[in-house]
Amino acid sequence: MKNKQQILRICEILRSAYPDVKTQLLHRNPYELLISTILSAQCTDRQVNAVTPALFTAFPTPAALAEAPVRKIEGFIRSTGFFHNKAKNIKACAADLATRHGGVVPDRLEALTALPGVGRKTANVVRSAAFGQRAVVVDTHVKRISRRLGLTRQEDPVKIEFELMETVPEAEWNDLGLRMIYFGRQICRARKPDCPNCPLFDLCDYPEKTV
Structure with a gap:
């Protein structure tokens, strides 16, 4: 499991890679x-x-x-x-x-x-x-990446949500999930993660990561 400094570093790297994130679902209300x-x-x-x-x-x-x-x-x-x-x-x-x-x-x-x-x-x-409230969204990307990075060992999305809420600074909650979704689509894919080009390679606990 990651310590506080490692978690902050993960948040910093993802924030640098994906500074402006929002849901990609089109909506007006x-x-x-x-x-x-x-x-x-x-x-x-x-x-x-x-x-x-x-x-x-x-x-x-x-x-x-x-x-x-x-x-x-x-x-x-x-x-x-x-x-x-x-x-x-x-x-x-x-x-x-x-x-x-x-x-x-x-x-x-x-x-x-x-x-x-x-x-x-x-x-x-x-x-x-929609309402700008602090929340941790756990979808399949967030579940996979959180486990690979060693942010959680949980399998249940609700348990992952609560564990991330305990360990990740509240100010990061909303954007962290979105950044993981972007990151999961581009780099940390389910079947073939692009480990050689991963900015989180040195912080990753995934046992099957490749150089």
Whole structure:
């Protein structure tokens, strides 16, 4: 496990490599970000961004999406994969927003995770990107990289989230996850990490890293 100085150094290197980061899901408001994040499960941000402009033109509010037939929703999101379940989830989520929250996306973790189709990762994306709250988002990239770097030994994303919150300075929470996502896509890939060009090579505990 990393000590405090090593953690600060990791944060510094990632901050230098990726100084300006933001979610790559296109959105204009919390509602669009919430629905887009639900759709991003098992799908690339690029593909989500390809379908959401038409989706939100057709259903610009939670009430409009809640009233739409599931089959019509499926037609917009088919290419994101698992579209049957996703259509049901975003329709149910929109219905909850419309009936229980006055059409407004809540900013509290407990309220967000009570919405259909919304887990901690999705809730933290919305809290961080839409509301500017401090949150650690743990997706597959963050899980993989945190373990390779020795920031955690946990497997469960929730346990990883809490461990990172304990060890990483709070000011780094929001951007660290995003930087790891950028880093995971470009360098520390799942199947073939680019270890020779990795700026974190000397701080990495990954036993299979290559020179």
